[in-house]
Amino acid sequence: MKVVNKGLRKKDAMALVTGKPVYTDDITQGSSLVVKLLRSPHAHANIEEINIDKAKNLKGIECVLTYKEVPSARFTTAGQSFPEPSPYDRLILDRRLRCVGDPVAIVAGVDEKTVNKAISLIKVKYEILEPLLDFRQALDNEIIVHPEEDFNALCDVGADNNRNLCAAANSESGNLEEEFNNCVHIVEQTYSTRANNQTMMETFRTYTNLDAYGRLNVISSTQVPFHIRRILANALNIPKSKIRVIKPRIGGGFGAKQSAVSEMFPAIVTMVTGKPAKMIYSRKESFTNGSPRHEAEIKVRLGADENGVIKAIHMYSLWNAGAYGDHGPTTVGLSGHKAMTIYNKIKAFKFNYDVVYSNTMWGGAYRGYGATQGFFALESAVNELATKLNMDPTELRLKNMLTENQVGDTMPTYYNEILNSCTLDKCLIKAKEMIEWDKKYPYVDMGGDKVRSVGVAVAMQGSGISQVDVGAVEIKLNDDGFYTLNIGATDMGTGCDSILAQIAAECLDCEYDNIVVHGVDTDTSPYDTGSYASSTTYITGMAVVKTCETLKNKILKEGARLIDRSIEEVDFDGQKVFSLIDDKNITLKDIANSSLLGFNNYLTASESHHSPTSPPPFMAGIVEIEMDKLTGQIDLIDYVAVVDCGTPINPNLARVQTEGGLVQGIGMALYEDIKYNKDGRMMNDSFLQYKIPSRLDVGNIRVAFESSYEPTGPFGAKSIGELVINTPCPAIANAVYNATNVNIRTLPITSEKIVMGMLENK
Amino acid sequence: MQIKLWINDREFEDEISPDTVLIDFIRSKGFLSVKRGCETSNCGLCTVYLEGKPVLSCSTLAMRADGKHITTIEGIEEEAKEFGGFMADEGAEQCGFCSPGFIMSVLAMKKELKNPTEDEIKKYLEGNLCRCTGYMGQLRAIKKYLESQI
Ligand code: FES
Ligand code: FES
Numbered sequence: 001m002k003v004v005n006k007g008l009r010k011k012d013a014m015a016l017v018t019g020k021p022v023y024t025d026d027i028t029q030g031s032s033l034v035v036k037l038l039r040s041p042h043a044h045a046n047i048e049e050i051n052i053d054k055a056k057n058l059k060g061i062e063c064v065l066t067y068k069e070v071p072s073a074r075f076t077t078a079g080q081s082f083p084e085p086s087p088y089d090r091l092i093l094d095r096r097l098r099c100v101g102d103p104v105a106i107v108a109g110v111d112e113k114t115v116n117k118a119i120s121l122i123k124v125k126y127e128i129l130e131p132l133l134d135f136r137q138a139l140d141n142e143i144i145v146h147p148e149e150d151f152n153a154l155c156d157v158g159a160d161n162n163r164n165l166c167a168a169a170n171s172e173s174g175n176l177e178e179e180f181n182n183c184v185h186i187v188e189q190t191y192s193t194r195a196n197n198q199t200m201m202e203t204f205r206t207y208t209n210l211d212a213y214g215r216l217n218v219i220s221s222t223q224v225p226f227h228i229r230r231i232l233a234n235a236l237n238i239p240k241s242k243i244r245v246i247k248p249r250i251g252g253g254f255g256a257k258q259s260a261v262s263e264m265f266p267a268i269v270t271m272v273t274g275k276p277a278k279m280i281y282s283r284k285e286s287f288t289n290g291s292p293r294h295e296a297e298i299k300v301r302l303g304a305d306e307n308g309v310i311k312a313i314h315m316y317s318l319w320n321a322g323a324y325g326d327h328g329p330t331t332v333g334l335s336g337h338k339a340m341t342i343y344n345k346i347k348a349f350k351f352n353y354d355v356v357y358s359n360t361m362w363g364g365a366y367r368g369y370g371a372t373q374g375f376f377a378l379e380s381a382v383n384e385l386a387t388k389l390n391m392d393p394t395e396l397r398l399k400n401m402l403t404e405n406q407v408g409d410t411m412p413t414y415y416n417e418i419l420n421s422c423t424l425d426k427c428l429i430k431a432k433e434m435i436e437w438d439k440k441y442p443y444v445d446m447g448g449d450k451v452r453s454v455g456v457a458v459a460m461q462g463s464g465i466s467q468v469d470v471g472a473v474e475i476k477l478n479d480d481g482f483y484t485l486n487i488g489a490t491d492m493g494t495g496c497d498s499i500l501a502q503i504a505a506e507c508l509d510c511e512y513d514n515i516v517v518h519g520v521d522t523d524t525s526p527y528d529t530g531s532y533a534s535s536t537t538y539i540t541g542m543a544v545v546k547t548c549e550t551l552k553n554k555i556l557k558e559g560a561r562l563i564d565r566s567i568e569e570v571d572f573d574g575q576k577v578f579s580l581i582d583d584k585n586i587t588l589k590d591i592a593n594s595s596l597l598g599f600n601n602y603l604t605a606s607e608s609h610h611s612p613t614s615p616p617p618f619m620a621g622i623v624e625i626e627m628d629k630l631t632g633q634i635d636l637i638d639y640v641a642v643v644d645c646g647t648p649i650n651p652n653l654a655r656v657q658t659e660g661g662l663v664q665g666i667g668m669a670l671y672e673d674i675k676y677n678k679d680g681r682m683m684n685d686s687f688l689q690y691k692i693p694s695r696l697d698v699g700n701i702r703v704a705f706e707s708s709y710e711p712t713g714p715f716g717a718k719s720i721g722e723l724v725i726n727t728p729c730p731a732i733a734n735a736v737y738n739a740t741n742v743n744i745r746t747l748p749i750t751s752e753k754i755v756m757g758m759l760e761n762k
Numbered sequence: 763m764q765i766k767l768w769i770n771d772r773e774f775e776d777e778i779s780p781d782t783v784l785i786d787f788i789r790s791k792g793f794l795s796v797k798r799g800c801e802t803s804n805c806g807l808c809t810v811y812l813e814g815k816p817v818l819s820c821s822t823l824a825m826r827a828d829g830k831h832i833t834t835i836e837g838i839e840e841e842a843k844e845f846g847g848f849m850a851d852e853g854a855e856q857c858g859f860c861s862p863g864f865i866m867s868v869l870a871m872k873k874e875l876k877n878p879t880e881d882e883i884k885k886y887l888e889g890n891l892c893r894c895t896g897y898m899g900q901l902r903a904i905k906k907y908l909e910s911q912i
Contacts, residue, residue, distance in 0.1 A: 009850040016858025017846025017865060019795025019835035026794040199893050201799045201807060201859040251797075251859030252894055283800040493857025493894050652853035652899075659896030660856065687804035687891070695884045695897040 003505040003512050004715045007652030010498040011517060012249065012491075022249040024221045025280060028207035032276035033062055035266045036115045038105040038122050039289070040097035043131035043359040043680030044143070047095050047104065047124060054121040055107060060114035062273050064122070065106040067093040070268060074150055075234035077260040078326040078364070079224030081468050081529055083154035085329040087166060089146055092235050092264045097126075098145055098323035099359050100681045101289040108269040108277055131359035133680050135320035136297065138164045138356035145323065145357035157329035166321040167329030167355040171336075173412050174348025179312035183303030187384045191377035192746040193729070195295040195320070195674040196667070198366050199692050202251020203286040204262040208269070209276035211244070216267060218245045223257045223490050224530030225520045231260045232267050247520040250492040254664070255365030257492065258532045259291040259326050287685040291364025292674055294331055294355075295320040298377035308389045310343050310400045315378065317353040319370075324362035328355040331365065334462075335374030341414040341616065342378075342401050342424075342460055349413050359680055365532060367661065368725045371461055372668070376747065379457040379730030384743060392441060393456050393734065394432055398425060401458055402618070404708070415466065417613045421708035421718065424458060427642040428620040430706055431456075434640045435622045442738035449630040452637060455735025456622045459726035462614035463710075463719035464535030471540030472526035472608035475504060475547050477555065477595060481588035483508065486606075487519040488528025489540040494721060495653040496536040502649055503541050503714050507548030509574025510588075526606055534617075534719030537649055541714035543609035551605035555591060558601050562586050562594065615710045617645040617718040621662070621727025627739035629758070632751030634736065636666065636699030641727070643703065646710035646718035654720050658703045661724030667693045669729040671748050765828040769793055770837030778824055784810070785819040787827075788834060795835045795862040799891070806890035809863035810834050816870040818889075835862045841869055848907040854899030864890045868904060872911070880905075 015022055021029075052064040070092040078086035093103055105122055109115040132143040146161040153159035158168035180186060206220040216238070222228050225245040233240040250257065266277035281290075301314040317335045321328035336351030366372075382400075386393035403425035411417050432438065435454060443453035474486040485504050491497040501515040508515075519525050528540060552572055559577025560570040563584045570577050578585035594600045624638040641658050648654035671691050675683045684690040709716035733744050742757030766775040774791055785808045788796050798820055799805035808820040811833035819832075835842050842865050846855075855861045864887070871878065871886045878886065883904055892900065 007851075007853065010853060010855070012858070013850035013853075013855055014843065014846060016855045017849050017861050018839055018842050019862035019865075021794035023797075023859065029792075029794070201805065201857065201891070201893055202797070203799075250857060252857040254893070283802070493859075495853065495856070650853070652851075656853045656856060656895050656899045659898045660894045661896070663896035664893070686802040687800050688802045692891065692893065694888050694891060695901070696888050698897060701896060701898050 001506055001715065003502045004649050005647055005651065007650060008498065008502060008512055010495045011501060012497065023202060023251055024205045024207060024219055024248055027248055028219055028278060032207060032278045033108040033269060033273065034112050034115050035106065035108045035269050035277050035279040036119060037103045037265065038107065038119045039101040040104050041100065042097060042126055042128055043100050043133065044129040045097045045126040046129065047097065048127045049125040050105065051123040052105065055118040058114065058118045058121060060110040061107065061118045062275065063108045063269055064118065065093065065268060065272065067091065067095045071235065071237040073234065073237055074152055075231060076326060077231055079227035079258040079260065079530060082230060085155045085157050086327060087159050087325045088152040088154065090324050092268055099361050102323065106265050106269060108273065131680050133359055133676065135295065135356050135358040136318065138358045139354055145359060164357045165354060166325040166357055167332065168353065170352035172350035176312055176314060176348040176350050179348040180303045183311055184306040185304045185385060185388045187302045187381045187388065189381055189384065189745055190297060190299045191380055193296045193373040193376050194747050195363065196293040196366060196672040197287055197290055197674060197690060198254040198256035198292065200252025200254055200256055203283055204281040205279065206262045206266050207276065207278045208266040210270060210274055216243045216270060218243065218263060218267060219248060220245060220263050221250045221257060222247055223253045223492055223532055225490060225522050226488060226527055227530055228260055228263055229522050232263060235264045236268060236271055245522045247490050250490065253492040254367045255369065255532060256291050258365040258530065261291055283687065284685050287690060288682045289361060291326060292361065293366035294328065294363035294370065296335065296373040298335060298373060300377050300381040302381045302385055304385055304389065308391050308396050308399055310346055312348045313340050313343060313346055314350040315340060315374065319353060319355040320360065320363065321355050321357050322360045322362040323357065326362055327365045328363060331370030334370035337413055338371035338460055338462065339374035339378040341411050342458055344402050344406065344409060344411050345400060360676060361682065367664065367722050369533065369722060372726050375457065375459050375726040376729040380733050380745065383730065383734040383737065394428060394437060397428060397458055420615055420712060421646060421710040422618055423644040423706045423708045424618040424620065426706040427618060427644055428458060430704060431620040431622045431640045431642040434702060434704065435624055435638060437622060440624065446626065449628050450626055451629060451739045452624060452626050453735045453739035454622055454624050455731045455733065455738060457727040457730035457734065458620045459723060460616040460618045461534055461719060461723035461726065462616055463538035463713065464611055464614050465533045466612055466614040467610065469529045469533060469535045469539050470608055470610045471528045471535065471543045472606060473540060473543045473547050474526050474604060474606035475551050477551065477592050477603040479593060479596060481592040483515050485515050485517045486525055487517060487540060488525040489536045490520050490531040492531055494531065494657065495650065496531060499537055499649045499653065500540060500544050503544045504548055506715065507545055508552065534722045537717050538713050538719050539609055539611060541717060543607055545714045546607035546609060547605050550607055551603065554603050554605060558595065558603060559586050559591050562591060611712060613712060615712060615718050617643065617720055617723045619643040619723055619727060621731045623728065623731045623735050625732065625735045625739070627736065629740060632754035634670065638699055639701045641703050641724065642706055643720065643724065644706050644708050645720040646713050647707055647716035648705055649715065649717050651705070655703045657720050658724045659701050662701055662728055663693050663698050665725040665728030666698055669732045669747065669749055673748050763825060765825055767827045767829065768831045770833060780825055782824040783820060784822040784824045784827055787824040788819060788832065793834045793836050797859055797862060804891065806867060807860055807863040809866040811866065811870065816867055835866060838869065845869065845907050848903040849900065852899040852903045854895055854903045856894035860890065860892045864892065864900065872908065
């Protein structure tokens with residue numbers, strides 16, 4: 001391979017490192033209305049009266065909107081394929097306020113100062129209701145978060161708003177109780193994970209205006225432009241044909257921008273006023289009303305025989321949707337289905353869940369999409385099982401987990417898909433070697449109060465959503481033979497523009513620089529569900545492969561016609577179409593240029609791809625920490641990750657994805673925790689209080705690949721983006737145990753919890 | 763109030779309100795590389811040079827720059843490209859939103875510290891957050907860049 005599997009520079013790299021104005025706020029300079037929200041100070045309330053007269057009359061204010069002025073049909077802001085599994089449970093502005101920060105009024109004016117002034121002039125009388133803040137109490141609580149009659153779940157996800165239920169389900173196979181009865185060792189524990197904010201460096205932001213045709217143009221920092229078109233059409237109650245969505249460069253997403261967070265507000269302002277409008281979320285707003293990872297409480301029951309063969313797993317996930325159901329019904333599924341599948345040899349399993357509404361911030365999609373929570377629970381339980389068995393946790397895994405030998409097996413916990421590729425055993429063995437596990441497990445005494453210990457976890461994810469995700473691309477042959485690759489997938493820093501160009505260049509036998517990438521504009525880009533669910537390389541990548549095939553055939557046909565040969569008599573080497581029977585040939589440049597003249601055929605191709613399977617990428621993560629046993633302080637020394645993502649299309653980008661995901665996982669493990677006060681207001685709503693890892697916090701990180709070949713992916717590729725966040729929580733918890741004999745089952749893993757645990761052990 | 767200052771050696775004279783923050787002033791003049799990532803002076807995205815020294819433009823009042831010289835990455839494009847090339851070769855810019863501020867800090871560090879150790883590098887750049895890359899690629903780029911300068 002000439003272009004694939006090479007660490008080429010991203011196509012936008014030099015623009016980004018020289019600070020070119022390529023993001024939403026940069027390309028929408030010039031006058032537009034500043035849009036801001038008056039947000040609810042209460043976690044649960046009804047608006048009894050709202051007086052906007054003074055605000056409206058303030059000079060420089062163009063529009064003030066309340067629940068009385070917005071469309072009354074409920075919708076979801078979750079960016080998912082229609083029909084969305086997330087219930088239609090919200091309005092742009094609602095009379096009922098379901099969490100602190102829920103929007104009360106939209107204000108638009110000439111500048112920020114004026115708008116702030118106007119907001120302070122709005123008088124609201126609230127009927128304050130008792131909030132439901134503890135999601136553990138939510139099911140069948142007398143406080144109901146969504147009492148409305150027009151609550152609408154489009155899919156059968158088990159929603160029942162009268163019970164505060166956003167979704168519920170149960171799946172099982174085998175004879176669970178019988179298997180547990182035959183188990184010699186059973187671990188039964190409850191694990192808690194907290195809500196985490198994605199904290200992408202560019203906060204939510206959207207610009208809207210009306211174009212020459214009177215259509216709503218939306219420039220937004222989003223991962224899902226086509227879903228945004230539908231969400232806005234639903235929210236504004238206008239035809240989808242009236243909306244165009246453009247995605248410029250994005251300053252990070254990690255799932256946060258798989259929901260419409262800022263889009264509705266400037267959009268409705270533009271529809272009402274006819275004027276350009278822009279909304280930029282402050283960091284604080286991104287914290288208090290973003291779309292964070294769902295908080296979860298997961299019960300695990302895990303049974304093994306006397307030799308440590310795992311026979312049965314039961315997981316129950318209780319999931320906090322918060323005020324609205326975005327991504328609630330779907331994230332929860334991954335907590336069990338992805339986590340349990342690693343132990344595919346089990347004889348019986350049960351996975352059930354409840355996703356409940358409460359008066360806290362609504363959740364959303366965050367890298368890992370529920371699997372991360374599940375892996376913390378299950379991998380921690382497996383580590384606890386190893387302790388019971390008095391067995392090395394890596395040995396326990398090698399005995400039970402998916403390995404290369406199981407390729408071809410059906411995975412009952414994974415929708416009965418077949419395992420096509422896996423090198424998880426190699427990943428784990430290599431990770432052990434890299435960190436020198438056998439020398440360091442469980443810990444090495446460093447003298448004084450310090451020990452250095454190691455901890456392990458394995459993980460998987462999917463590659464796209466089987467039977468749901470669609471990616472289409474178009475490739476055009478232009479003057480002199482360069483290609484335009486038109487995509488609907490959204491590069492959000494992940495480098496997919498470049499990765500897809502690498503695939504195209506490989507297929508078309510040309511230079512990487514000969515492929516120009518264009519995305520995303522819903523008016524002109526081919527349809528793509530968007531960049532989420534680890535789908536882009538795998539799904540859209542295959543669409544590129546297919547499109548190149550089609551285009552190559554067209555080039556062959558046209559070349560053959562131009563040199564007067566039959567298509568069977570010619571071949572194409574990327575530079576020219578040449579005759580196989582004599583030395584006649586024609587260059588791509590000549591074919592391209594003649595294709596722009598009459599009598600000839602203009603050459604363009606478009607294909608789409610979807611997949612009946614979602615092949616899992618795998619990884620092993622091993623951490624080495626230094627623990628101060630007096631204070632419980634943890635320092636990260638080394639993190640080793642060995643990944644099977646199939647063929648890495650761009651190893652540099654795969655490596656940096658892995659490093660970035662690990663560091664986010666480290667933040668989740670050690671300190672990231674959205675906290676509320678007793679009234680339901682988020683307390684740590686800035687980087688001062690909500691700490692994310694800095695470069696001093698992460699120690700050394702080493703990444704290696706043990707590539708398998710996924711037959712259904714482009715050049716054997718699977719996904720990588722989400723997988724890599726799944727191991728830090730359980731691996732660090734395991735290292736803490738190996739240093740202190742304390743099992744931390746509630747994230748984050750803080751010094752206090754460790755010290756408390758050590759005291760209890762005494 | 764009236765201020766006069768230079769951004770990348772271009773003179774700007776303007777009437778501003780006293781609470782105008784430097785980042786907003788700079789962006790309003792079209793130097794859009796400068797980004798805001800927080801309101802609490804924690805992220806480093808907004809780093810520019812004031813009289814050659816790195817400052818957080820989000821927490822510097824524009825009037826403090828009166829009579830002074832500001833430099834943004836647009837003003838040192840060649841240096842930025844040189845170091846940026848090392849970043850690009852590592853894939854160490856992902857979304858790139860943190861890159862301008864980060865690169866301003868790296869180039870300032872290069873002037874300030876002679877042969878910095880890995881710890882010194884990390885310490886100097888601690889205030890530049892990046893949520894995408896996990897910092898390792900940036901570190902590789904810095905090391906290779908510093909080596910290339912010897
Ligand atoms: S914008 Fe965050 S430090 Fe200046
Ligand atoms: S590259 Fe995205 S925040 Fe640093």
